[in-house]
Amino acid sequence: MAAFLAVAILAAISHSNPTNANSVSFAAEYRHPPNGVCVDYTVKQEITSTNYIWALEKFKSNFDTIDFITDIARKDSKTAFHPVRSNTKNETKTYEVSATFCSPKKATAGKVNTVLLATHGLGYDRRYWASSWKPEDYSFADFALDKGYSVFFYDRLGVGKSETVSGYENQGSIQVALLERLVELVRAGRYTGAIGKPKNIVLVGHSFGSFMSAALINDQPKLVDGVVLTGIAYPNATDLAGPDSAWSLETFAARIARFQDKKWSKLDTGYLNFADIYSHVNGFFKAPNYDMPTVEYAQAIAQPFAALEFVSLQLFKLDSPTFRGPVMVTAGENDLLLCGGECKSTFSSGVAEQAFKGAKDLNLYVHPGAGHGVNFGFNATVFYGKITEFLDKNF
Numbered sequence: 001m002a003a004f005l006a007v008a009i010l011a012a013i014s015h016s017n018p019t020n021a022n023s024v025s026f027a028a029e030y031r032h033p034p035n036g037v038c039v040d041y042t043v044k045q046e047i048t049s050t051n052y053i054w055a056l057e058k059f060k061s062n063f064d065t066i067d068f069i070t071d072i073a074r075k076d077s078k079t080a081f082h083p084v085r086s087n088t089k090n091e092t093k094t095y096e097v098s099a100t101f102c103s104p105k106k107a108t109a110g111k112v113n114t115v116l117l118a119t120h121g122l123g124y125d126r127r128y129w130a131s132s133w134k135p136e137d138y139s140f141a142d143f144a145l146d147k148g149y150s151v152f153f154y155d156r157l158g159v160g161k162s163e164t165v166s167g168y169e170n171q172g173s174i175q176v177a178l179l180e181r182l183v184e185l186v187r188a189g190r191y192t193g194a195i196g197k198p199k200n201i202v203l204v205g206h207s208f209g210s211f212m213s214a215a216l217i218n219d220q221p222k223l224v225d226g227v228v229l230t231g232i233a234y235p236n237a238t239d240l241a242g243p244d245s246a247w248s249l250e251t252f253a254a255r256i257a258r259f260q261d262k263k264w265s266k267l268d269t270g271y272l273n274f275a276d277i278y279s280h281v282n283g284f285f286k287a288p289n290y291d292m293p294t295v296e297y298a299q300a301i302a303q304p305f306a307a308l309e310f311v312s313l314q315l316f317k318l319d320s321p322t323f324r325g326p327v328m329v330t331a332g333e334n335d336l337l338l339c340g341g342e343c344k345s346t347f348s349s350g351v352a353e354q355a356f357k358g359a360k361d362l363n364l365y366v367h368p369g370a371g372h373g374v375n376f377g378f379n380a381t382v383f384y385g386k387i388t389e390f391l392d393k394n395f
């Protein structure tokens with residue numbers, strides 16, 4: 001076993017065979033930041049949401065999957081492609097999500113009562129926020145705890161240790177309703193240990209998690225005290241997610257997860273995964289701003305996403321002109337998925353200013369050299385520093 005591991009680590013270091021090295025070279029277990037007092041929770045809640053109904057045949061093969069991706073990427077897909085029915089249905093169901101709450105061991109007066117409630121994006125689970133690979137360079141949770149903030153982070157429905165539901169049912173509306181409930185429970189001090197009821201709750205998101213956080217404050221502008229939206233951009237005033245968002249799925253080269261690896265056998269064919277480490281890098285990293293071992297770690301912890309989740313992303317309302325708290329909108333300079341590979345011009349379009357025109361403090365920041373998955377690129381801690389600087393100013 002030890003020899004096997006050593007070989008795998010060597011393979012990772014020599015870059016000779018990145019995909020084979022994944023499964024053994026990195027501990028997959030979830031890690032508690034040592035500078036935090038951390039507790040894991042299973043949150044089981046009944047929620048009601050207005051849901052879209054999948055209108056296509058379920059995928060039988062990857063040919064069906066790529067045809068779906070092709071249709072989404074069509075320039076006229078918004079009018080020509082109908083993956084969901086025109087009617088929605090209201091559903092009440094109980095779901096279970098797995099979460100971690102950490103408060104800083106070394107508490108700074110005031111800050112410990114600000115809880116950063118973090119929602120990861122598609123392709124990952126909550127380990128996006130708490131890398132066990134070089135945490136000093138990549139773990140947002142470690143960094144935020146070090147600066148005195150409390151952090152609540154969870155696996156979105158369908159990934160990691162949260163409940164598995166069909167990839168043709170799991171979608172944005174359910175997850176936003178769950179996020180809203182998590183905010184209410186954290187607000188009530190349910191999962192916050194000794195700190196009790198927090199003074200402030202700040203939503204922190206990455207990508208799909210940012211879309212969800214934005215959709216939640218669109219619906220409930222008074223629910224939280226601030227938002228930090230990472231891996232998101234506001235490119236277009238009439239189409240806030242941007243016309244590019246439809247073809248961005250092409251970069252995933254998404255394939256049916258259960259046909260890739262038996263570790264995904266509990267997922268139905270509605271769950272899609274990066275085709276390989278190269279498509280993962282295509283969407284989330286930008287050379288020369290990353291190193292191989294970090295990409296291999298990211299690939300080892302990658303999680304499939306639901307086809308309907310991606311579709312529902314395009315149905316989120318992303319502006320919140322009546323939100324009065326501070327808002328940070330930030331992405332990597334070379335984010336391909338949200339900015340078409342160049343974020344400076346996107347961020348100077350003036351669209352975010354309109355989307356959050358009631359914000360007390362709107363901070364727009366483009367992180368130099370990074371791709372979409374900023375947390376696993378070089379200088380992630382510089383990026384985290386910008387976030388906590390923004391928080392320090394406002395809380």
Ligand SMILES: *[C@@H]1O[C@H](CO)[C@@H](O)[C@H](O)[C@H]1NC(C)=O
Pocket residue numbers: 050088089090
């Ligand atoms: C679903 O719920 C929404 C919000 O409560 C309501 O406005 C709508 O009429 C409901 N739709 C159906 C079909 O019951």
Ligand SMILES: *[C@@H]1O[C@H](CO)[C@@H](O)[C@H](O)[C@H]1NC(C)=O
Pocket residue numbers: 236237238239243
């Ligand atoms: C914004 O999106 C609309 C609708 O997709 C498109 O017609 C328009 O050209 C886009 N504007 C910019 C500046 O890209």
Ligand SMILES: CC(=O)N[C@H]1CO[C@H](CO)[C@@H](O)[C@@H]1O
Pocket residue numbers: 378379382
């Ligand atoms: C601004 C900054 O911190 N840049 C650093 C980003 O990471 C690379 C690689 O570690 C360094 O060389 C830069 O100095």
